[in-house]
Amino acid sequence: MSDSHGNGSIRADGAPKPVGSYPHARRVGELLFLSGIGPRDAASNAIVGNVHDAQGRLIAYDIELQCRAVFANVRAVLEASGAGWDDLVDVTVYLTDMARDFTAYNAVWAEYFPDIDRAPCRTTLGITALPTPIAIELKCIARLPGAATE
Numbered sequence: 001m002s003d004s005h006g007n008g009s010i011r012a013d014g015a016p017k018p019v020g021s022y023p024h025a026r027r028v029g030e031l032l033f034l035s036g037i038g039p040r041d042a043a044s045n046a047i048v049g050n051v052h053d054a055q056g057r058l059i060a061y062d063i064e065l066q067c068r069a070v071f072a073n074v075r076a077v078l079e080a081s082g083a084g085w086d087d088l089v090d091v092t093v094y095l096t097d098m099a100r101d102f103t104a105y106n107a108v109w110a111e112y113f114p115d116i117d118r119a120p121c122r123t124t125l126g127i128t129a130l131p132t133p134i135a136i137e138l139k140c141i142a143r144l145p146g147a148a149t150e
């Protein structure tokens with residue numbers, strides 16, 4: 001974890017670099033607010049699961065791979081912040097093609113959150129575009145371990 005400014009700002013070495021001028025997360029009291037994060041490879045920052053033609057145009061993507069990559073990135077930011085998967089309390093999921101991708105995404109979600117009583121609250125939105133050519137982005141809020149639940 002890096003919080004060199006003492007303001008709760010987190011930069012996670014194990015997560016892909018943010019694509020703009022924002023931290024991976026901010027701690028505020030017992031809560032941890034994660035920036036929107038996409039399905040990028042943490043080492044190369046390349047988008048996972050995108051298929052391009054010889055001219056470099058995006059021609060296909062694998063939503064399952066993108067789901068797994070974005071969940072891995074969320075986990076990396078949580079762990080760098082001193083939290084874990086079970087500390088997620090609220091997740092907003094943005095999909096660029098709800099009709100095509102909801103079923104596959106929902107199945108991967110169920111693998112990662114098999115226990116409905118321990119899963120975070122979730123809201124899934126279909127939107128026309130994300131800032132980069134990704135099909136899924138997650139926006140998460142977690143409760144830091146040790147914080148009271150009530």
Ligand SMILES: O=C(O)C/C=C/C(=O)C(=O)O
Pocket residue numbers: 019020036037038039040131132134137
């Ligand atoms: O491209 C990504 O990996 C995710 C980018 C997110 C943003 O730039 C944003 O939500 O502003």
